[in-house]
Amino acid sequence: MKNEDYAIVIDHATVRFNMASERIDNLKEYFVKLLKKELMFKEFFALKDVSLKVKKGESWGIVGTNGSGKSTLLKLICGILKPYKGTVVINGSMAPLIELGAGFDPDLTARENIFLNGAVLGHDKHFMQEHFEEIVEFAELQNFLDMPIKNYSSGMSARLGFAVATVVRPDILICDEVLSVGDYAFQQKCEKRMQYMRECGTTLLYVSHSAESVKTVCEKALWLRKGENVMIGDAETVMDQYIKFLER
Numbered sequence: 001m002k003n004e005d006y007a008i009v010i011d012h013a014t015v016r017f018n019m020a021s022e023r024i025d026n027l028k029e030y031f032v033k034l035l036k037k038e039l040m041f042k043e044f045f046a047l048k049d050v051s052l053k054v055k056k057g058e059s060w061g062i063v064g065t066n067g068s069g070k071s072t073l074l075k076l077i078c079g080i081l082k083p084y085k086g087t088v089v090i091n092g093s094m095a096p097l098i099e100l101g102a103g104f105d106p107d108l109t110a111r112e113n114i115f116l117n118g119a120v121l122g123h124d125k126h127f128m129q130e131h132f133e134e135i136v137e138f139a140e141l142q143n144f145l146d147m148p149i150k151n152y153s154s155g156m157s158a159r160l161g162f163a164v165a166t167v168v169r170p171d172i173l174i175c176d177e178v179l180s181v182g183d184y185a186f187q188q189k190c191e192k193r194m195q196y197m198r199e200c201g202t203t204l205l206y207v208s209h210s211a212e213s214v215k216t217v218c219e220k221a222l223w224l225r226k227g228e229n230v231m232i233g234d235a236e237t238v239m240d241q242y243i244k245f246l247e248r
């Protein structure tokens, strides 16, 4: 297979963080230690030698317990983090839904934020005007449009974020657990939209703690544990093994 047939190629990627190895209580203490070169760090590898090849149009679930490296992997793919070792190659436009409220200004109203978030995703004002009603309708927030986002609940922000990110079909849609804060009915609606996008050819990466949701939405899955790739394969098989591991 040629490289352009893949949406994402991650080759032996390692992500390293420097973590302070002692407690520092304030900024002054930090700078004194920094100037005296007394700051002690220890290395922490959030991802260790992970490889993944995602073909265009495939849908992948990424699973693992808390702290296993799922968000780190998504941030690596979105370019928020750079690999310490290894490489990441992306082919196509990307709509990342990674952190709740990312791309929103809390002091602006929902109406203003729709345009702001649209601009962050590369859509001009005219385009956003054209799709405004559709976004609001999907998010079901007609009555809250003139409220600042800081007064939104986490579920309401997630609705709006998902509605804006999926108004056009991106080549690659990346969904972290932002959807888990939505209520059941909205999660079902998002699942349906993800399935529809998948049918239209969008490549999907989806982090979820719900095995059922991953099985419904994804054909493939990657299971991470302590930053390492435990299992990779079709979603049914990986999820069954993962559930067995959780139930031990």
Ligand SMILES: Nc1ncnc2c1ncn2[C@@H]1O[C@H](COP(=O)(O)OP(=O)(O)OP(=O)(O)O)[C@@H](O)[C@H]1O
Residues within 6 Å of the ligand: 017, 018, 019, 044, 046, 064, 065, 066, 067, 068, 069, 070, 071, 072, 073
């Ligand atoms: N900026 C950072 N600096 C230091 N360590 C970090 C940083 N970001 C993440 N980590 C560490 O990397 C590890 C993986 O974190 P990550 O957020 O990728 O886990 P996760 O699988 O998404 O977890 P969760 O299910 O809780 O969301 C954790 O141990 C976390 O503490």
